[in-house]
Amino acid sequence: MNIYDVSEHAHVSIATVSRVINGNPNVSEKTRQRVLAVMEELGYTPNVFARSLGLNTMKTIGIMCSDSSDPWLAEAIYYLEKELRSNGYDSILCCSGYLPETKKKYLELLCSKRVDAIILTGSHYIEARPKDNAYLLETAKDIPLMLVNGSLEGEQIYSTVCDDHAAVCSAAASLIKSGRKSILYLYSGNSYSNLRKLSGYRKAVRDAGFTVKEELMVLCQKDLDAAMEQLKKLSSSGIHFDAVLAAEDILAVGAVKYADQAGIKIPEDLNIIGYNNSILSRCTTPEITSVDNKVEALCTTTVNTLMKVLNNGNVPAKTTITPELIKRGTTNF
Amino acid sequence: MNIYDVSEHAHVSIATVSRVINGNPNVSEKTRQRVLAVMEELGYTPNVFARSLGLNTMKTIGIMCSDSSDPWLAEAIYYLEKELRSNGYDSILCCSGYLPETKKKYLELLCSKRVDAIILTGSHYIEARPKDNAYLLETAKDIPLMLVNGSLEGEQIYSTVCDDHAAVCSAAASLIKSGRKSILYLYSGNSYSNLRKLSGYRKAVRDAGFTVKEELMVLCQKDLDAAMEQLKKLSSSGIHFDAVLAAEDILAVGAVKYADQAGIKIPEDLNIIGYNNSILSRCTTPEITSVDNKVEALCTTTVNTLMKVLNNGNVPAKTTITPELIKRGTTNF
């Protein structure tokens, strides 16, 4: 079942059938109707492979992320796919994990599939050392690269980010203003975004005239139990804190459970702020104050930008979105 | 940059280059090395579009789900993509929403993309009335359809399901055995899976010699606040219950929060069981006893079956996986 069959049944050439398929106006209404009728009758569908070969595009975007089961990334993927599809694009999903080698390998794999562009979702793709990002610049010579919540400068690289630095800085400032003296900063990695958040924390502490204490900035696995254990250990080793500012909601949940077990009152004796405003922040009692970093806005902006790029439009290399602090029961300001 | 360029530079025919690309043994080692060197030097990558056209396959599977940001579906997608990729297949993601028309529309869309098979993820694709599933049978005439946690009989349709009926039945039985008299069953839809769960609940109640009360089987939006409000309303309207068996973890979280607010003690005065054993079940205090319906096993089994199908192997039309009750703090058995 191909274009020849249709052309035969409709008594026209394949060129005319092709014109009908592609909405070319240079076809008489009568012919168009006849061709459409035959296509319907034969149940004909154009072969996308042949079309791709000719046009050298499949109208498909690669969506890369480290782990699509992560709630934040899952939500991002949802919005990206939806937005891309409404623009007529398919999405090939590719979970790369967190290792540099596999990230590179999968990026190349996706490229070899000749996708029209690749969206790198989440902050895990940008490393602190420029040389670790070199492969991205290399890939971007071939196809556009879109970063969601990551930032990198380069030809054909477009970033849409949430201002994590400002968000953490302002959250920490709020805690300090409400009387908190020792804010524990809990984070789970050294990605660019994590470092930006950390620097936001440092700034807020300095701005308030306090000294930044190394022992109050704690690296911890991105895991509920790990966070609880970490806090328990810190506390019993004599480190005092009256607030926990977490770089991930799941760590904040760990903080709530730690307080529960230790008999510490929230928010009276301990304030807690999470990050991402995910459903996790609403499962605990009290519910967790959390930074909403606007997944949906990040994703729709990314896709809009991409569409302009693919249409050779002029677009900014970087768009910044402003996060918002959602106040709930774990803080008292 | 195509196979002709490579053949020229390597002083061989395109057939030989093609053989090297495809690992055909009928090439002298010397020639192979020369060709490989040229490919490397030119940075040649085979054009997948041309290849797809000839072979009539892109080695791509369509993954359909209603909403990829749902935690359970997100996890399923993660495992599916990973497993497919390790078998050399790409995944095109397609979120269809919950409406019958859009589900049908997107299924056809995916088909027109000539994917090798479609995986329907989650129980939302099977409706109670056979006529509502007719379009699936129709599609399966063209390509294999794999159901993850849904079951339908038909040519080229393969189902991998978790025994939801048994799981709910046994969970309810455990509650009854531990002395609970009035178990409220909270669910959020009328999909095939939901109806199976409900019937498991009914069975357990009947088996225990109790009468099944309609007012104890409550339909509720799949939402935290909706669940809380629903329970509050039921309670104040005089309906008594000493256990909540929820068809979704998020509903169980709602139950915990309801008890918190109403000053009801868990598990002494109220038992709660959730479903899916998602991270949500670990965020509350106490943590929620939940049915683990084995997402990973469901997904790897599905992909394994699919691979056999695509290799014309003989495979069962239906595989059932046994769920497991994970006991935590919201029950006392």
Added chain:
DNA sequence: TTGTAGGCGTTATCAG
């Protein structure tokens, strides 16, 4: 072991 030639199903360019 290697090369030649035909086919996969479109789209696009011309010529009419």
Added chain:
DNA sequence: CTGATAACGCCTACAA
């Protein structure tokens, strides 16, 4: 407005 024909890049008999 319509038709013939040449790409698009690869795979694979078949021939040598």
